[in-house]
Structure formats: structure tokens, C-alpha cells
Amino acid sequence: MAAERLQKVMAAAGVGSRRLCETLITEGRVQVNGRVVTELGAKADPARDRILVDGKPLVFAPQHVYYKVHKPRGVLSDSSEEIDLRTGETRKTVLDLLPAEHARVFPVGRLDLHSEGLVLLTDDGELANRLTHPRYQHPKTYYELLGEQPSQEALVRLRHGVDLPDGRTAPAEVMIIGQLPATLRLSKGPSEGVWLRVVLREGKKRQIRHMTAAVGYPTLRLLRWAIGPLTLGNLELGQTAPL
Numbered sequence: 001m002a003a004e005r006l007q008k009v010m011a012a013a014g015v016g017s018r019r020l021c022e023t024l025i026t027e028g029r030v031q032v033n034g035r036v037v038t039e040l041g042a043k044a045d046p047a048r049d050r051i052l053v054d055g056k057p058l059v060f061a062p063q064h065v066y067y068k069v070h071k072p073r074g075v076l077s078d079s080s081e082e083i084d085l086r087t088g089e090t091r092k093t094v095l096d097l098l099p100a101e102h103a104r105v106f107p108v109g110r111l112d113l114h115s116e117g118l119v120l121l122t123d124d125g126e127l128a129n130r131l132t133h134p135r136y137q138h139p140k141t142y143y144e145l146l147g148e149q150p151s152q153e154a155l156v157r158l159r160h161g162v163d164l165p166d167g168r169t170a171p172a173e174v175m176i177i178g179q180l181p182a183t184l185r186l187s188k189g190p191s192e193g194v195w196l197r198v199v200l201r202e203g204k205k206r207q208i209r210h211m212t213a214a215v216g217y218p219t220l221r222l223l224r225w226a227i228g229p230l231t232l233g234n235l236e237l238g239q240t241a242p243l
Contacts, residue, residue, distance in 0.1 A: 003043040006030065009051065013058045029054050064124035065103045066243035069094050070235045071119045073187040073221070077110040094119050097240050108132060109140065109227060112206055116187050117142075117224035118232045131227060134170075134202045141226040142198045143180055144208055146217045149194045150176075154215040158198075162211045166204065169211055173199035181225065183234040190220040 007021040015021055028036050031052040032044050051058040071077055076093040105121040108128045130136050158174045177197045209219045
């Protein structure tokens with residue numbers, strides 16, 4: 001970070017408003033490299049200068065980055081390389097959708113190759129843990145296309161939990177819907193059938209696909225619309241937006 005006006009540096013560190021920081025400076029309560037600073041025009045570089053406020057060092061919170069991505073079908077949500085056995089070429093990943101100059105990030109809650117929709121990319125490990133660990137119960141909203149309307153019995157089983165090889169799933173919110181959000185753009189693929197809106201508060205691998213298959217209704221396509229309050233919104237297919 002280049003040198004900035006001292007009150008701006010202090011405000012960025014969370015000391016308070018610019019006006020409060022100016023007051024602290026004029027009252028002689030701020031030191032830069034051991035020297036008391038009282039001039040409002042003074043500048044400092046937090047990467048090189050030692051700044052004290054009331055004798056305590058200025059502490060900056062880590063500056064994390066966040067992107068939301070509309071992952072198309074056929075794009076990996078993982079950052080590792082994988083070879084397409086049909087073409088022999090390296091598969092495209094969500095990192096290929098980011099700006100050329102981007103920070104090192106990782107996906108929060110992955111989607112399989114044939115699923116599409118919202119992927120969150122960040123370098124914030126604490127946020128990733130809070131969004132994905134089952135104990136925090138953050139809802140994730142999906143739209144799933146089935147070939148035919150599921151029976152009432154199948155819907156009840158999905159809502160109460162389905163027995164899978166790795167254990168019983170938690171109850172899910174499942175409902176048949178007449179139409180998708182107006183702003184949603186889909187990849188090429190199946191479009192005829194019945195759409196379900198599914199909300200999960202856990203995230204086992206390929207869970208929704210396994211759940212509906214277990215009650216007799218294979219998935220034709222699957223899309224993640226939201227992670228907690230964050231939705232795809234009007235993000236176009238393959239687009240990325242910084243948050």
C-alpha cells in the first residue's frame with residue numbers, strides 16, 4: 001500500500017470515522033515511527049511505518065477477496081487440472097472464468113462437472129468454513145430438473161431424509177415449481193420435465209442427485225441458485241462478479 005493521509009489509513013484500520021481520526025491526530029494521540037504527529041496533512045504507509053494510536057499499534061484486518069461465478073455445465077468447480085478423456089484436452093475450471101490478474105482463491109462448496117450455477121471463490125478460509133460446515137446450517141438453494149413429476153410419497157421421503165450408503169440425509173425443503181427465476185440463464189441441456197426447488201442445510205457429495213435417484217427419479221440437470229442470502233441474480237452464464 002502506498003503512503004496515504006494518516007486519517008485515511010487509520011479509518012481503513014477500523015479506528016473510527018475520518019473525522020474522529022482527525023481529532024485523534026490533532027490531540028497528539030497518534031505516533032508514526034516514534035514521532036507524535038499532529039498535522040492533518042501527514043502521510044503514512046502501513047506496510048512500512050509503525051503507527052500507534054494511544055500507544056497501541058494499528059492493526060489491519062486481512063483484506064480478503066470474493067467472487068461469485070455462474071459456472072456452466074462442463075466446467076470444473078475445482079481448481080485442479082483434469083483431462084477430458086474424449087478430447088485429450090485439459091478441462092476448463094472456474095478459475096479460467098476469473099480476470100487474468102486475480103488473487104489465489106478456492107471454491108466454497110463445489111459443484112460436479114455436469115451441474116451449473118453459483119460458485120463462490122475466495123481466499124477467506126474462515127468464511128468458507130462457516131458457509132460449508134453442517135453445524136452452521138446455512139441453506140443452499142438448488143433447482144433440479146426431473147423427467148416426470150415425483151409422487152407424493154417420494155416428496156415426503158425427500159423432505160424427511162433419505163437413507164443413502166453413507167447415512168441418512170437431513171430433512172430438506174422440496175417443492176415443485178412452475179417456473180425458474182426470470183433472470184436465470186441456463187447452459188445448453190435438457191429442458192423438458194418437472195423442476196424442483198430444493199433447499200439443503202448440509203452438503204454431502206452429489207447429495208441431491210443421490211437423493212432423488214434413491215426415490216426413483218434420476219436428475220436431468222441441477223443448478224445451484226443461492227448460498228445463504230447470496231444468489232446468482234442476473235449474472236450471465238460464465239460471468240464472474242467481485243463481491
